[in-house]
Amino acid sequence: MFNKEIESMPVDKMKELQLERLKWSIRHAYDNVPFYKKKFEAAGFHPDQFKSLDDMKRVPFLTKQDMRDNYPYGLFAVPLNKVVRVHASSGTTGNATVVGYTKNDVNVFAEVVARSLVSYGVSENDVVQIAYGYGLFTGGLGLHYGSEKLGALTVPMSGGNTPRQLMLMQDFGTTVFCSTPSYALNIADFIEKNMPDFKIESTKLRIGVFGAEPWTEEMRAEIEQRLKIDAYDIYGLSEVIGPGVSAECKEKNGLHVFEDHFYVEIIDPDTGEVLPEGEKGEIVYTSLTKEAFPGIRYRSRDITRLYHDGCSCGRTLVKMDKVTGRSDDMLIIRGVNVFPSQIESVLMGFEGTEPHYQIVVDRKGSMDDIEVMVEVNEKIFSDEIKVMNNLSKNIADRFRSSLGISAKITLVEPQTIPRSEGKAVRVVDKRKGEA
């Protein structure tokens, strides 16, 4: 463990620490961000009323829309001269959301990423290649500072340029590779297709750290088998801090939440009511130590559950299930829960197939039918039928192995998928309206 005292703290003691920090954090937001003051007052809540963890249910929620409405600095709780870094997420609709960090926040961010890396078995002796994008996105810099804090040799490769990734992997003796899970599959495909003589076993690669998009156990199995590594999930949201909110341990069964910095609750997404431990619902985050950008009861829309299972790794931190999608857009196809984001991550493994695709779910008789329409652009077009048919077949195979559903892949002309506000309409559920 990177921070044994915290990560193996008795549960009761952790609750005490959380209560003390929550009082500070709620007061900090109220005193320094007019938005929170107004919101709390409108809900009839005052920080003085906050005496126990049970009072949490009286605190109003913060939504993504609140963040957009306060673009860019409206939710910052310190003067801008105390802010040393910003990150921003583009979001799928509307404004970007901007988050800020003080020097101390940057340290906390590095600390939780370092803890995550240690829980996967990474040490200062490792060579960590970071293939997340560097920039406004929290992935690249987040992993970078965490890896440096741990003392590992950090290779800031950033995303893309697969041949160069593989060259560095060999030449630098990379042992740990960090990227999105779909990029990992992309790399496996690239090796298979273009470098038949490249032996992944000849590299020193042993651990993969994957996050920033939802992925399934099937994808984990495929990545582990094809890249010959142990693949671990790192979870986070830029609105909360970035990657490192929670991390898997060697058990690969649930992610430990670094709850000395982030207080988590599960609520019923429809009623907002707090659910007891073990029940499934929407996870809500409250920052406990963040100075520049406190987040009080942020509704993530991520669906999961929280539990303590006396994990064999020795961490006493609460665990959450791997998040596989967002609450507002889940589809149930033949009894399988499927999120558009998962479909997207399957397609992202095929260069050129995103961003324009559409999923059409329909019911033929008693069976749900899923059709994925992919616009054919120049990158994937070939004058040979064989090549085009192989593309559809490979996509369909990947759907079966990653999501456990068989989908019909239809290749369509560019600009045929309807767009609203310039973006492709991703999901059409023709079953809607049926009981």
Next chain:
Amino acid sequence: MNVTQLSAFVTNKPGHLQKVLKVLADENINIITLTIAETMDFGILRMIVNDPDKGYKVLKEHNITSSITDVLALEIDDTPGSLYNALDVFAKLNLNIEYMYAFTEKREGKAVMIFRFEDIDSAKKALSDKGYNIVRKIDIIGENK
């Protein structure tokens, strides 16, 4: 210079092929020969046109996915067995034909076949060695403006 083929992706539904042909006609691109390979959902239109580069440009401007590829145009005697003989040359040399189609018009009593190879250069060399007449671009589409 190799003969170049213009290919386009079309949805297999009424009106789609027509749209491609109209775009080309409006820009004065003359189609010398044309063939379609189709599946249930889509077709690949393969054309020899008088100005493939311009054709590619105008299709692109109209959001029609297209590409340009080198193909081999071969003169074959219009007699029984001559296509078989040509294919036999390829088979013996392990040259894989991706697809082929015939030219609509004959040239001086001879048929012209279009072949798409994975490895066009090896095919060209093998055929020249055997005395076949490979039709040049200029013979088919004339002086390119």
